Amino acid sequence: MYTRPFKPLLLAAAVVAVNGCSYLTGDDGMFRDRGNDYQDAVEIAAMKMPEQVDKASTQELYVIPPVARANAQADEEITALDFAVPRPLPLGASAFGEHVKIQKLADRRWILAGLPPSEIWPKVRHFLSSNGLRVVYTDAINGIIETGWLQFKESTETKDRYRIQMEQGVQPDSTEIHVLHLSVPAEVKGDGQVNWPKRSINAEREAWLVDELAGNLAAQGDSGGATSLLAQTIGGGAKIAIKDVDREPVLSMALGLTRAWATLGHAVTQQGMVRYDENANTGVYYINFGKVNASEEEQGFFSRMFSFGSDDEEVELPVSEEVAAKSPYTLNEILSNLPLQNPDVANLFPKLEGSDEARKLEDVPGYLLVIAGEDGDLQVHIRDAYGQRLARKEADDLLKHIRRNLI
Known part of the structure; x- marks a missing residue:
């Protein structure tokens, strides 16, 4: 017996709700759809900076370079064919028949891995840490890792250190890993910077680390590894x-x-x-x-x-x-x-x-x-x-x- 007085109240509430929604989301509402506002936009003049202000800080961060036809002659006529999207360059079958291999040229040896440097970098770091080779210096931009001093059991009068250099390979998405070995008398102290030779002091000890690292990388494979954002620029441009x-x-x-x-x-x-x-x-x-x-x-x-x-x-x-x-x-x-x-x-x-x-x-x-x-x-x-x-x-x-x- 108390339901009849509430009907007018419910009707009034519904009317207020409808009007409220229109007020909030309608064409003139506070939260109206602005998706098509760009069609009514008016172009304005570019902002001018005072002469004393450094204009470099206001320039575009990602400048689009001019499009140049790599194989164009000055007197050639541009046709629709010139704008065809080129097919991607296939990977070299000879270089990627195996995931990891050791390359040799004269007395030089290096590792060729069929993965980009950004994926090889964390794998090398993992190899060093899992084998107790302490890292004292890294430069991800130039692809350099230097270990601390270590001592071989058969050579207690000297101590050794390694420098690992990662570079872009000659094929797309490949990495070259070069190893440099340094040996000094055991009494030399400190882990600071050293004068690295152009060639390894001991070729056998260089070969030891090359073989161990190559075997480890081959065992890790290319499945689901981490990627280093810092190492994406290793080696600069393509060789x-x-x-x-x-x-x-x-x-x-x-x-x-x-x-x-x-x-x-x-x-x-x-x-x-x-x-x-x-x-x-x-x-x-x-x-x-x-x-x-x-x-x-x-x-x-x-x-x-x-x-x-x-x-x-x-x-x-x-x-x-x-x-x-x-x-x-x-x-x-x-x-x-x-x-x-x-x-x-x-x-x-x-x-x-x-x-x-x-x-x-x-x-x-x-x-x-x-x-x-x-x-x-x-x-x-x-x-x-x-x-x-x-x-x-x-x-x-x-x-x-x-x-x-x-x-």
């Missing part, structure tokens, strides 16, 4: 890149000449490439590209590896396997008869001198892979067997194929 120099694609290598010569020598014998001859004095490999002899099941894989065209255009390698197996000319014959009267050829072969007896050789197969530049800043050109430039796309595609096989 290998394809750049445009004087309107010609070249393979830029931030390596020493000995290392570059060795890794190119390996690359030009892989995946259908044939090395006819070489001349270290002039920095030239005489090479060719042949078809791979594969079963029908494997041909699909190789056709993808050797696809130099667009997605809907498969381009075969230049010559057959039979032709690629040999050349009628030696490299010395080719170099002795290059058209050095052409400045573009002469500039690439500064050590060669023209001869009155030079002649034009007929139907010379293959390509000349030429290394120029200085240690740490090398450029690799690929030319036809007469030293002449290739078509831009052909040179670019062949250099990419060589790059995939560097180690």
